[in-house]
Amino acid sequence: MFPxxxxxxxxxxxxxxxxxxxxxxxxxxxxxFLKLNIIGRSVLNQPIYEIVFGVGERKIHWNGSFHANEWITTCVIIKMIGWLCQTITLKELPFHKELLDLFNQNTLSIVPMVNPDGVNLVINEHVENKEYFSFVNQINEGNEGFTGWKANIRGVDLNNQFPANWEIEKERKKPKTFAPRDYPGDAPLTEPEAIAMSNLAIERKFDLILALHTQGREFYWGYNHLEPPISEVYANYFSSISPYRAVKTIDSHAGYKDWFIQEFRKPGFTLELGKGINPLPLSMFESIFAETFPILLASLFNLENYYLNPFLKSQLYK
Incomplete structure (x- = not known):
């Protein structure tokens, strides 16, 4: 199956x-054995890619680069995919058999770059579309460069776009129109990138999601007391195997994780990788990856059934 x-x-x-x-x-x-899907297109018609592998009934989802200046999250995801693939294919590597077992139990969906237009703007400080390049320069608040840009190319913050008390975020956010960050749009799910991510979750009915952001070295796991009890089990485990602090709730709404928990009552986590000022420098990449790797791997463990699997039990309590 895996050459x-x-x-x-x-x-x-x-x-x-x-x-x-x-x-x-x-x-x-x-x-x-990897499958590549296009789940939608960005404002500038870039494909939003999804990578899928595994054959199991349990469905896990990871995503990165919801926010443009948090593009290092995509780097973490791509390196993790490489590690998973080589461990699965090379029999001599540690955990080869255990990982094969996990991917017989799980199907993993990954959207490595939710916001391709915004990432291109931050990194290249330019987009080919003259109309949008003129627009983003007008709303960039006089900044030189786009290092503070989180939004998509239309100036909408994609992680404030979801119908989980969106009205609260709309009312209290300072930008009342298109801006480099924080503007939730004129209504929920107006942006094609947010629509694609919503449709994906509705279609696939994931059992657990991880949304990778930066920065803070912590993660958020609750929303309005709607999260299931197993979420706390995962939160305690994730915090025990990484330096990231588990935070149940913060005063925030309309995010992807918030909406996922509200809509499906399944475990959802927003991981804030690293610590510093966005965009985090590449000099921090290896330490960020090392800190995040255990959580990514552990998301494949079905902790509800860990006692049935000696390997999972040994990982849970080691």
Missing amino acids: IIHPIPFIPRKYDFNELEKDLSILIREYP
């Missing part, structure tokens, strides 16, 4: 949409 192929190293670098497409092309070619 033995030479592993592909990931080189940390400024990671725009073109770099993502290059790596996805290599991964799909070298690891034919």
